[in-house]
Amino acid sequence: MGRSISTHRNTYTTFYTQFECEDEYDSSYEWENFVDCIKEMLSNKYKSLSNADRWVGRENHVILENSVAEISISEYCGGVAICLAPRDTNNPLHEGWCGRIYKGFHELLNKHFQGYVKIGSMSNGEGVYQKVG
DSSP states (O other), X not given: OOXXXXXXXXXXXXXXXXXXXXXXXXXXXXXXXXXXXXXXXXXXXXXXXXXXXXXXXXXXXXXXXXXSXXXXXXXXXXXXXXXXXXXXXXXXXXHHHHHHHHHHHHHHHHHHSOOEEEEEEOTTSOEEEEEOO
């Protein structure tokens, strides 16, 4: 059975992109740089975010957080999901903060990375994505 890129269980929005590394020996180093770049961009724009290093499930690595939201990253076969999720889906303040930064979150990431939208899933679970723009 196929599968798709994992997303945060409470995701408010997800930015999909790709991670490519031509030299397999440099892939760990390149991945760390890729994640650091995302952390720096988002924390510079949203000053309340601070570094985090924990996991939601087995595949979603929370890299930034504040008191109301968290940003996680997941990768599968070069596809990457960067998720914005409220800490408490029952708290309107948490959902509201995610709603306020939604547009800027996507605009900032789109400036630096090719964005994709998930347009569906095949019957075997594999995701189908389309380039944005």
